[in-house]
Amino acid sequence: MSSITDRALGIHPQALAVAAKRVELLAANIANADTPNFKARDIDFRAALAQASGQQGMALATTRQGHISTGSGQPGGPAEMMYRVPNHAALDGNTVDSQLEHAAFAENAVRYQASLDFINSRINGLRKALKGE
Amino acid sequence: MNLGKIFHISGSALSAQSTRLNTIASNLANADTAASTPEAVYRARHPVFAATLEQATAGAGPQAQSAPGVRVTGIVESQAPPVARHDPGNPLADENGYVYLPAINTVEQMADMISASRSYSSSVEVLSTTRDLMLRTLQLGRG
Numbered sequence: 001m002s003s004i005t006d007r008a009l010g011i012h013p014q015a016l017a018v019a020a021k022r023v024e025l026l027a028a029n030i031a032n033a034d035t036p037n038f039k040a041r042d043i044d045f046r047a048a049l050a051q052a053s054g055q056q057g058m059a060l061a062t063t064r065q066g067h068i069s070t071g072s073g074q075p076g077g078p079a080e081m082m083y084r085v086p087n088h089a090a091l092d093g094n095t096v097d098s099q100l101e102h103a104a105f106a107e108n109a110v111r112y113q114a115s116l117d118f119i120n121s122r123i124n125g126l127r128k129a130l131k132g133e
Numbered sequence: 134m135n136l137g138k139i140f141h142i143s144g145s146a147l148s149a150q151s152t153r154l155n156t157i158a159s160n161l162a163n164a165d166t167a168a169s170t171p172e173a174v175y176r177a178r179h180p181v182f183a184a185t186l187e188q189a190t191a192g193a194g195p196q197a198q199s200a201p202g203v204r205v206t207g208i209v210e211s212q213a214p215p216v217a218r219h220d221p222g223n224p225l226a227d228e229n230g231y232v233y234l235p236a237i238n239t240v241e242q243m244a245d246m247i248s249a250s251r252s253y254s255s256s257v258e259v260l261s262t263t264r265d266l267m268l269r270t271l272q273l274g275r276g
Contacts, residue, residue, distance in 0.1 A: 016270075020136055023266065027139045027259045028200030031146030033252050034153075035182040035203055098255065109262050116269050123274040 008126055012118045014052040018045060019112040025081065026105040029096050036092035040084040040101065045111075047080070136270070138200070139263045145185065145202030146256040152180050152205050153249045161242050167218075167232040169225045175235045177211035177242075211236070 025041055032038040086095035156178040163175040184201035213236035221230035 023136060023263060024138055024142070024200045027263065028142050028202065030255050030259050031142050031203050032182075032184055032201065033255065034150075034248070035184050038184050038201075041200075098251075102255070102258075105259060105262070109266060112266050113269065116266075116273065120273060127274075 009119055009122050011053055012115045015049055016112065016115045018048045018052055019108055019115060022108045026101055026108060029101045033096045033098050036094060038094050038096060040096045041081045042084055043081055136263055136267050142200055142202040143256045143260045147253060149182055149203040149205050150249050150253040156180055156208060157242050157246045157249065160237050163235060164237040164239055167223065167225050167234055169227050171215045171233050174215040174233045177235060177237050178208050180208050181206045
């Protein structure tokens, strides 16, 4: 992607990518609602977005090998998946809360659509600027 | 960014849940199937679900973290002992006048069926939402 479109679209392509990854995880959680011993997973949207856009914020530098790493990797790398803390334990070891996953899925879908709309309007703006209307 | 994987994940869930519905239908249909010997009695079938390990193909490291689908690893037969019923008039009755029926709890099976159908519709909903998102992504910049 050239730098002009990169700058014009802002953070939204990254947000889109993170939301897409999250759609996948939440779909898997919902799909495995009846699988014994399945542990629901999710990513922290804020942290994943910060990582995807290369803004690590206040990261601690590790200067020796024995130091504990604070970040989840390099900027642009895959987001760290975390396990959901279950509200109630199922006897078969499954930690999927169907209601919670559905709510998260719906919220994430709206987030995705919002990013799409933003990108769309930026593209239209760019197009108008290029045409000189 | 790959929304296409979701079709695989939710599709595997649909397939697993329909297997479950199939076995439940079979159990309910055969709840009253009598037999002459305890060995010949129909046994309730239950599918065993497991998360698919797609990490195996993706290799090691954080890149390997991917969302799992559902796989039916097998169908187990219930080990519950058959119920003997005294029914001398039945042509299938043995010399003591007993017929043997499978130990299937119809209420349990119905509850299981409702659970399976709820899970099925959940995955359908996920699929249709994802399809909408994908179509909107494809239309990016068109208007």
